[in-house]
Amino acid sequence: MNPLMRVRELYAYRELLKNLVARDLKLRYRNSVLGFAWCLLNPLLMMTVFTVVFTVLLPSNTIDKFPVFILAGILAWNLHTTALTGAINSVVGQAALVQKVYFPREVLPMATVLSNTVNFLLSLVVLFAMAWVYQVELSATLLFLPVVILVQVIFTCGVGLILSAVNVFYRDVASIMETLMLAWFFLTPIFYRIEDVFPTYSRLMYILNPPASFIAAYRDILYYGSITNLTFFSRTAISSVLVFIVGYILFVRLSRGFSERL
Amino acid sequence: MNPSEPAIQFRDVSKRYVIHHNRPQSFQELLVSLVRRAPGSVEDFWALRDVSFSIPHGETIGIVGHNGSGKSTILKMVAGLFNPTSGKVSVSGRVSALIELGAGFHPDLSGRENVYLFGSIMGIGGREMGQRFDGIVDFAELAQFIDEPVKHYSSGMYMRLGFATALSVDADILLIDEVLSVGDQHFQDKCLEAIEDRKQRGMTILMVSHELALVQRFCHRALLMDHGRLVADGPAHEIIGKYLEGQGS
Numbered sequence A: 001m002n003p004l005m006r007v008r009e010l011y012a013y014r015e016l017l018k019n020l021v022a023r024d025l026k027l028r029y030r031n032s033v034l035g036f037a038w039c040l041l042n043p044l045l046m047m048t049v050f051t052v053v054f055t056v057l058l059p060s061n062t063i064d065k066f067p068v069f070i071l072a073g074i075l076a077w078n079l080h081t082t083a084l085t086g087a088i089n090s091v092v093g094q095a096a097l098v099q100k101v102y103f104p105r106e107v108l109p110m111a112t113v114l115s116n117t118v119n120f121l122l123s124l125v126v127l128f129a130m131a132w133v134y135q136v137e138l139s140a141t142l143l144f145l146p147v148v149i150l151v152q153v154i155f156t157c158g159v160g161l162i163l164s165a166v167n168v169f170y171r172d173v174a175s176i177m178e179t180l181m182l183a184w185f186f187l188t189p190i191f192y193r194i195e196d197v198f199p200t201y202s203r204l205m206y207i208l209n210p211p212a213s214f215i216a217a218y219r220d221i222l223y224y225g226s227i228t229n230l231t232f233f234s235r236t237a238i239s240s241v242l243v244f245i246v247g248y249i250l251f252v253r254l255s256r257g258f259s260e261r262l
Numbered sequence B: 001m002n003p004s005e006p007a008i009q010f011r012d013v014s015k016r017y018v019i020h021h022n023r024p025q026s027f028q029e030l031l032v033s034l035v036r037r038a039p040g041s042v043e044d045f046w047a048l049r050d051v052s053f054s055i056p057h058g059e060t061i062g063i064v065g066h067n068g069s070g071k072s073t074i075l076k077m078v079a080g081l082f083n084p085t086s087g088k089v090s091v092s093g094r095v096s097a098l099i100e101l102g103a104g105f106h107p108d109l110s111g112r113e114n115v116y117l118f119g120s121i122m123g124i125g126g127r128e129m130g131q132r133f134d135g136i137v138d139f140a141e142l143a144q145f146i147d148e149p150v151k152h153y154s155s156g157m158y159m160r161l162g163f164a165t166a167l168s169v170d171a172d173i174l175l176i177d178e179v180l181s182v183g184d185q186h187f188q189d190k191c192l193e194a195i196e197d198r199k200q201r202g203m204t205i206l207m208v209s210h211e212l213a214l215v216q217r218f219c220h221r222a223l224l225m226d227h228g229r230l231v232a233d234g235p236a237h238e239i240i241g242k243y244l245e246g247q248g249s
Helices: A003-012 A014-030 A035-057 A066-088 A092-100 A107-133 A140-169 A172-187 A202-208 A210-222 A230-255 B027-035 B071-078 B111-121 B126-140 B155-168 B185-200 B212-218 B236-248
Strands: B008-020 B042-055 B060-064 B086-091 B095-098 B173-177 B204-208 B221-226 B229-235
Touching: A003 A014, A003 A230, A014 A035, A014 A107, A014 B111, A035 A066, A035 A107, A066 A107, A066 A140, A066 A172, A066 A210, A092 A140, A107 A140, A107 A210, A140 A172, A140 A210, A140 A230, A172 B027, A202 A210, A202 A230, A210 A230, B008 B071, B042 B071, B042 B086, B060 B071, B060 B212, B060 B236, B071 B086, B071 B173, B071 B204, B095 B155, B111 B126, B111 B155, B126 B155, B155 B185, B173 B185, B185 B204, B185 B212, B204 B212, B212 B236, B221 B236, B229 B236
Parallel strands: B042 B229, B060 B204, B060 B221, B095 B173, B173 B204
Antiparallel strands: B008 B042, B008 B086, B221 B229
């Protein structure tokens, strides 16, 4: 079956995708007292930790309105890391099902990415609240925010598809990613400005690391209140779509062997 | 589904499993195996060899044969889980499998939530599932417990719910793999009745069973498999006779 037919089939299974996302969200908060309040509390607590570290313990930091600055970075990074670590095990974790029933397997990593996206959207409330507290002047560029989110989701789905498929054949992927995500965290401008730390390589850092561009765009919109550089962002969008296409084709190819290999 | 085409057609289908003794499961083992290629560490096993048959719509067919003769591989190919190494498998119509379900059930979700989730795994929408829901609960005899998380179910309840859900799928082709031996007598009878009913309604049924009486009861025609080859294809009673003969010798 070629990837285009697969896309049509995926559409036919859209209800499964929706149900899997709903299941993820339901299960995440079912046994906790505070329920979905956690997707607001978590970023607030992390923001506090980072702000204490970088303003009290390391007072040399000169970034203005640091809580808003860090929150924009943390939220985008959280989406990235929770979606990917979930996606890696999404196929392997459903081995019993994959061995016995046919359905387009790509719904598994995609549902993980999407349920984390829903969480991310809810947690944006915190960022808006902080932007208000710190009197960031939000402008009409806010309308561009959904586009940035969409591009990030496309990129994350692409990487998630690749990792989840390869992990079926080599379980090391999950172990390696634990360390890689940590390195990735430090190489992404979450608690610093890329221009401060890598003044000569900043362009290269953006090209190699799409999450850096997403965070830059979130900050343009919600921290500086300015319009993001459109030529810059369209390059990020193009590479994200390419990652998704490569990921999807690779996944479809490898998924033929899933039932036998699991 | 096109009634003029056969429901299931196998043309010269072969399936090879590559058995890796010490198959690399990690990058480390992969690297080691690239450097030191252990001789004879890969072995071919042919689960099916040049199997050809055709099943028209509405027919009920049994597959018999000893363990490892390739029966389940045939079912997995019809279900779209395995791809043939060579040859062609064509299936016309929606396939549903009566396999040990519960596989798709999530322990923390209630019976109700699981039924709907499983429906969507089978490609059935919420509205359609809603129309069948009462029938499923009724068949599984679980009305009292349907909103409990399934982790609190007994294994029998689990299995009944799985069966009832799978049976509710309106497929054109039904695959049955050795599952009727589970459950108590009462529930088994109910399942057999349900299968009989599907058969009367013209569903194509492909069943694998060691219980020859079952094959005899449901099937007019049967296939006899032996070491991945289709050795006989004909009226069920003749095939069963041949199979028993072969076992005797």
